Amino acid sequence: MTTFADVPARQGNWLTRAEDWLDARGKGAWIAAMVVGFIVFWPIGLVLLAYMLFAGKFSGGCAMSRRAPRFTARGSSGNAAFDAYRTETLRRLEEEQEAFESFLKRLREAKDKAEFDQFMEDRARKRDTGNDSPVDA
Template sequence: MTTLAAPSNWFRRAELWLDGYGKPAWIAAMVLGFILFWPIGLALLAYMIWGKSMFKSSCRKSRATGFANTSSGNSAFDAYKADTLRRLEDEQAAFDAFLTRLRDAKDKAEFDQFMADNRKRRDTEVAETSPMG
């Protein structure tokens, strides 16, 4: 029984390793398989299409973004969800405005520091070049 578990374990480790690098790693492995020995590339292609549900993540993303626009069938929950989403959007807008004010204040402080340093440098140059006494 150990001899049967070893190839399965090796295959599972390879699968997890490729999953860690995402779709580009699977595609690179498939291309390499076609280059080395075409049945390997063909097997990887078939596995990617039917075994791995390669397009599952894109479907999951579209379902997640569509959640905000779908109705649950319960008007009270839908009203609560709409109110919560509206509140979160308002909080995000307020936070964005806060960050803008913060960046503007930082920019002004940096500019004021530059002007003060520039004025100090200019006054020093004038004092060094002016003939006194």
């Protein structure tokens, strides 16, 4: 059985020694500590969960992260056919987005023109009738 003395500890307080001790035992020890924290007093478990997520305690030992290559939007996945497909799809989506934004601009302009034309008609009608009060719609 391993004790605190067996783990090479950083110089510091009991929290850093406890972290080193849990790190030496892996993800299972962190998960067990979190579960015990939730059982004893739920905010302790919540704090441990937040710390594990933000400190990356799950990312290092995850088998999935070792198998699945990560790539950025501009980086290569290592598969030329997929990279070509992704590039073409992103180009097509950008073109569709530009076309849609152009459509929305024309739609807004048409709506603005219709509202302006309505305003001008109302104004002309008021001038012709000599009534300065607003016209009820």
